[in-house]
Amino acid sequence: MEKVFINGFLVTFLFCLFKIFEMKYVDKEWKPLKFIVREAIIVFVSASLASFIFFHLEDSIGDFINVVTESKSFNPNATQIFTDEPGF
Helix, strand or coil, X not given: CHHHHHHHHHHHHHHHHXXXXXXXXXXXXXXXXXXXXXXXXXHHHHHHHHHHHHHHCHHHHHHHHHHHHCCCCCCCCCCCCCCCCCCC
């Protein structure tokens, strides 16, 4: 869950930097702070939701891509190999 919030904060931070750059150099007109905060909240919620869905469905997405591309790969996390003495 930490990854979701970190990703959301990073995306929001970059969005705010680009928005300030745009207002300062491209538009040369400063917008009210409430519009920037509203857009930043929308970006944070969108990035966090997208990250949550991606991290939650990461294995399913990988399996789907393997089927679509017809690649013969295996999931090393699901494959169990015992190389030590048995525990019984």
